Amino acid sequence: MRMKTYRAANSTAAFAKVKADLGEDAVILSNTTVTDNGTKCCEIVAAVDSTPTVSSSSQQTGLQTKAEVVEDALQNTVGWQQEWSQIKGQIMQLMKPQMDPAQLTPKQNLAMQYMEREEVNDKVLAKIFCDLRSDKNRSIVTVLDTLLGTKKFSAKNMTKTFHAFAGPGGSGKTSTLVRLALKEKKENPKARICLATADGGRGKGRLILKHYAELSGLAFREIITREDFLHLKKEANQFDRIFIDLPGLSGTTTLEEWGALYGFSGSEDLEYHLVLNPYYSQVQFEKFLEKYKSEQLASVIWTKLDEACTFGSILNMAFASGLPVSALSYGSGLKNSLAPATNEMIWRLLFMRKLPGGDIQQ
Template structure:
């Protein structure tokens, strides 16, 4: 392991040097603050594992983590949270415009993480004329569901049990069929052990004229892919993963790792009311190589939507769709920036009026944004 100590006048400056010189994989091994000649100094010791020639490849193609990696990572996450907590009082809200300040305070009340709030604050200071929406658009990517933006033939619907993968797959297919009635759509159900979801998918596929196949193992998946080779779009309902499994391992076991990267896309279906620890675990468990997106489901069951900002800023996965309600029709909207910011700032579900404001009013996001965001409101 390469170990190096950095010192500076502020913790922000030292962290920036660590990231610049050692990269995002650096692990913080220790930190301290001391005085030297009457001046406060901040010191951080960071380590970076350099794989040696004898390193053993991991199952996913990477290197085996070094001994004690999990403990180092846990300590680093704790130190990072403490550093952000220390940085929060240093945010000088008076340097922002009144609208920017109100929007930032509102986002923090809605559950936006400290790290995201600090990042947004720095963006606003770097470009005083920018609106909050313009800065947020650079942090939360959007790629709306549809054939134009998602031309892949295979679409894997992933996510935890009960997240709404099956209904999302049906809603995706119905959206495509609404724009092209001649489209040949097929479903491959790999989540065959759950009777209710299996019956729903089969029932609605037959009613809509979609092909339906089941593939609980590698051999049946190979046959299903062959039988659906002529379909314009194939949706695969992926089973939920346990804590000991990952999507990459499941794809390898099912033979789907041989599918060309540009032919398949993965869509992770999640609800915005999961806590930060669970959300982070799901993002790691369902991480997909190649084209991928987030679908935020069960929006009508949530009371705040700060998680959407946290995940977008941290995972860098584009939001493709917003899903809500129990019906299959008129219950999914391809994601757009205006829809997302109305949801975050006004708690307005797509197609519905804004709900009555709670005790703390929803914030006016940022006024008019220049360029492509001009005229958008929260």
Template sequence: MRVKRYVVDSMPDALQRIKADLGKDAIILNTKNIKTGGFFGFFTRKQIEVIAAVDVNKGPVPSAQPQSSSPSDIIEEKRPKLTQKVSFQVDDEVKKEIPTYDLKSIVAKKSPIFTLENQTVEAGGASLPAEMPARTRENIAVVDSLPKPNFSSLRNKLRLQDVEDQWIEEVIQRMSARYSGVLLQNDQSQIQHAKLVIEEMLTERQSKQSLIANDTRFVKFFGPTGVGKTTTIAKLAAEGVLKNKRKVGLITTDTYRIGAVDQLRTYSNILNVPLEVVFQPGEMSTALENLSACDLILVDTAGRNYRKPDYAMELAQYFPSLSGGENYIVLSLTAKNSDMVEILENFKCLPVEKVIFTKSDETQTYGSILNMVMRYHLSLSYLTTGQNVPDDIRVAVPSKVANLILGEG
């Protein structure tokens, strides 16, 4: 067995490095929040220490776990068998750092194994091992005798957040494949590790440039009526003008709703940016010519008929080159998960790659973020948090969204 220590800024960084160094079969033995650097207690950096291990005797295993295998199958497969002969190769720096788990006494006392904040062993945890390999071997034997983790409380928590069963099982599969069973023995520790896995899932789907890129000129916003498209565009226009010093122009094709144009015109007047109103698809090129001096053009669209399958095609007529620039779908977190599915099914024919979730302040259920990002391969971009323009908008950071889904929002 080869054991290695990593100090990283985020879990996805760690997973990338572990995969590159130790391969796909590596498992994570311990994670801990630490502070590095600093000068007399100032300027310290929050980082994560990750201890990972791989059984060097084991042959290659396919990277993706088959859908049918249950979490317990995976745990079983990742654990060295008691009868198996294992050789150890522990990096020198890990010998200094790796925690010693007195697992026999933990099991005997049936005491909680990990504390939430620092994830250190509560019982045992004596001094550093004189003979690391022998000790580790003994620990692994005791780990084998621990009960298999029961994920029922985590499942319930995720279900209450409206996370679909498919993604709940994916979270549990990834946790079981990645973390040793000893880390998943109690509910709190499971939640901590589920957060890391959800962060990883959201990050995997995120494009390199999750927000409006500095060199993007043409940005279109789609989504049903009332989700907050126009308000969000106003927030982003303000950010473009005030923070990024860009020459912003606005276009609206939403001429169906009385007051919709006036709403955007009010924001264009406040921000002192030009607004073009496009009544018919053929007028788009003239609007773009009129805004030729602008280096960021934000386009508002009508939200009507979004449930009709041909609605997306109707919208597409306004944009001869839909693939130019960036396309955002705007969804409200107050909508039902099934409604979001219906909208995104109808949008499959358009190249929409990024998603903005609005009205996070009006709900405490956030599972649909994970569902939609995973199911429709969307890159998470912004989260809006209220009606105030321009303040109530945030970058949707995967770790923060994971915290929203599993508490501590």
């Protein structure tokens, strides 16, 4: 076994070094904060098996066991995943000519055309077409209600103590976190709320959180290492809600990998919320689904709605992920710019271009 020590300004950077040097099979042996030339940094000790293991039965017989065959197959999934993706694309191309508008009523056809203009993707359009074709009297809204769910972000619905906000850089995680915290504090002045940052002490997001925590009488914590999060878990009984701002994950690092490194994975009192904008491309959304896949992922929050040109991606993501939408954010201000999501809000946004605040999006 080969063992090495890595140091960096924060855990994310150190973990990236480990992954680049030792690869995906590296095992993290320790993750601590140390002082180097008077500056605190993260030190990770990692190890990797330098020689592949071969079972004695395989050596003797030259044949693989069932478990080894499965393991080899799982390690070589990239090829068939790409092939299956291409096959699905070809199937959709074959189905599209069969979506005969004559099989729908004029009103249903108009709705389908509108969905296509809003950049609802082919998979969702095919599902909508099949459901409408089976019932000529069915409204498209009743079909859409089966494809998209909402769950208002509120203390009543979101009962976990820890709420971590994940998503690509620039998606609006920090401002969303502040808006939700201020909204909850306004509704319940006695609520004990803590704002926490896990960006490794870098970026303006940390300063924004600290600033609004001080102004609003909220607690503030920094999570730089795994030990910081473990300490915050120990003092969790002091708070009703803890909102955590996660960093944008670079490279091929996934949310599951990052969460395992910091001790978030498997925490029963923690859930993730994926923060996205409607104007990413379809390819990017597919990448985000892979990158931020987690059993602890509870909802999607859509931000910067006032800057979007189309809103079909909200429906596309709901169909692909099965996750409910919990909140809708719009505008640059922190007050009156976020609303707990409802289906009616989303349909008004999609068909009328009406933002939750009542303004019409041009």
